[in-house]
Amino acid sequence: MKSFTRIFISILIISLLSACSTSDDEKKITNDSKEQNPGVQSGQNLPTEKGANQTKPAMTQAEVIEAVKTDLKTDLTKLLPSELPLENGKHLTATTKSDESYYEVVFYESVNPVAINHESLENGQIIARINAQKYESVQEASEQVAFENFSELGGQTIDLGYNITGYQDAGAGSMWTSWNEGRWAIGAHTHTSEGESGEKLAKEATEFLESHTLPIPKPNGFAHIDVYQLDNRITWQKENIVYMIDEVKDPMIALEIATSIE
Incomplete structure (x- = not known):
């Protein structure tokens, strides 16, 4: 009986020791797991990299225009507007072409920021086009501008305000209200059936140019502005180089862009 009791006690001791060892091992595994995943709790996601899904901020107009100047590879003086009219929330971008004696910049507005010269701009909304071309001589460049002194050509006179006299001339269904300011010739076009609209545009342009200066x-x-927004062209020369702004629908915006040229 004593022998059986000793055997039973021995078995009980061995079982208790085994249970303690298993408990210690489980605790060790649990602690090791916590060390490998510090701070992770059940149902909690790991933090993502800061800014991983953020997009680059849109360029300002000044930054776009500066990038355009850098992109133009030409020997000509790069004359570009300091600012262009954009709809609220739209972004400025452009396409460029250039060589040593020519450059062209077409400015676009886009819903989202678009890189300069991106292929998607082929069907974009044009704001304005600006180009420059070098000619062999000053005379050849002058022929492209086709400046006119309207006081010498005559026509029906009209008071445009600000001591400026305009001259109206009609023919082939068109009417022009034209005048000179300094070295500039300016003509506002309309149809002969709507002569008053041409006079109104001429007076509006005259008033605008009292506080804004063309290059x-x-x-x-020579600035051609059109009531029907069909052919607005502003052209001027720097000796044998001719600069032109076109592809602008609104005639007053065309003048606004021209007067911001730097």
Whole structure:
């Protein structure tokens, strides 16, 4: 009986020791797991990299225009507007072409920021086009501008305000209200059936130019503005180089862009 009791006690001791050892091992495994995943709790996601899904901020107009200047590879003086009119929330971008004696910049507005010269701009909304071309001589450049002194050509006179006299001339279904300011010739076009609209545009342009200055031409410049937003062109020369702004629908915006040229 004593022998059986000793055997039973021995078995009980061995079982207790085994249970303690298993408990210690489980605790060790649990602690090791916590060390490998510090701070992770049940149902909690690991943090993602900061800014991983953020997009780059849109470029300002000044940054876009500076990038355009850098992209143009030409020997010509790069004359571009300091600012262009954009709809609220739209972004400025452009396409460029250039060589040593020519450059062209087409400015676009886009819903989202678009890189300069991106292929998607082929069907974009054009704001304005600006180009420059070098000619063999000053005379050849002057022929492209086709400056006119309207006081010498005559026509029905009209008071445009600010001591400026305009001259109206009609023919082939068109009417022009034209005048000179310094070295610039300016003509507002309409149809003969709507002569008053041409006069109104001419007076509006005259008032605008009282507080805004067109680029200084050498020697001359010519601005064609159109009531029907079909053919707005502003051209001026710097000796044998001719600069032109076109592809602008609104005639007053065309003048606004021209007067911001730097």
